[in-house]
Amino acid sequence: MAARAPRPDPYGALGAGPSAGAAELRRRYRRLVRTYHPDRQSADAPAEAVEECVRKFIEIDQAWKILGHEETKKEYDLLRLEDDLRNLGPVDAQVYLEEMTWNEDDHCFSLSCRCGGKYRVSKDEAEEVTLISCDTCSLIVELLPRS
Structure with a gap:
């Protein structure tokens, strides 16, 4: 049986733990989006640095799509719990x-x-x-x- 690829950690992307409430997650998301948004990067920044910011911005946005809504957060938390139990x-x-x-x-x-x-x-x-x-x-x- 092939090993499963590790599931992305939306909590880690937002720098929060699973016990963080909705307001805390929203605050962290907004702060990170302001930091990593591609339009906020310096025009003379090296291409590698801009690519890294874009990658990080996409990761943050995907995390928010999961944790920013009560239903998708609940689904993710249940999958996470199931993975923990399997381990x-x-x-x-x-x-x-x-x-x-x-x-x-x-x-x-x-x-x-x-x-x-x-x-x-x-x-x-x-x-x-x-x-x-x-x-x-x-x-x-x-x-x-x-x-």
């Missing part, structure tokens, strides 16, 4: 949502782990995530599409 270790089991128990009090589906902990996923998350980690150990289950 933790192998998938312990594959389950269908129908095999999990609906908990009305918590408004989530749950499944007991062999360690005694629980795998938990909300209705909304169940449609978007494929990996769920146990709340007390490092085991992971893969949530399969509805049968």
Whole structure:
């Protein structure tokens, strides 16, 4: 199996962490755009420096297209979480949502782990995530599409 190319990090492009709020991300984006916009570069700057600024500007713009909108940011954060879980270790089991128990009090589906902990996923998350980690150990289950 070929190795997957690393996913660009929009948080890194904006110099922010995943916990940064919308206002912080917007502030960082605007500051970086003012710095790297091609029209703001000196006319006598070396071609290599201008090319680097254009490359950086495009990277910043692409990051903002992901993190600047609540829905696309949420999708990216879920993909990032899934990648993090994949890197933790192998998938312990594959389950269908129908095999999990609906908990009305918590408004989530749950499944007991062999360690005694629980795998938990909300209705909304169940449609978007494929990996769920146990709340007390490092085991992971893969949530399969509805049968």
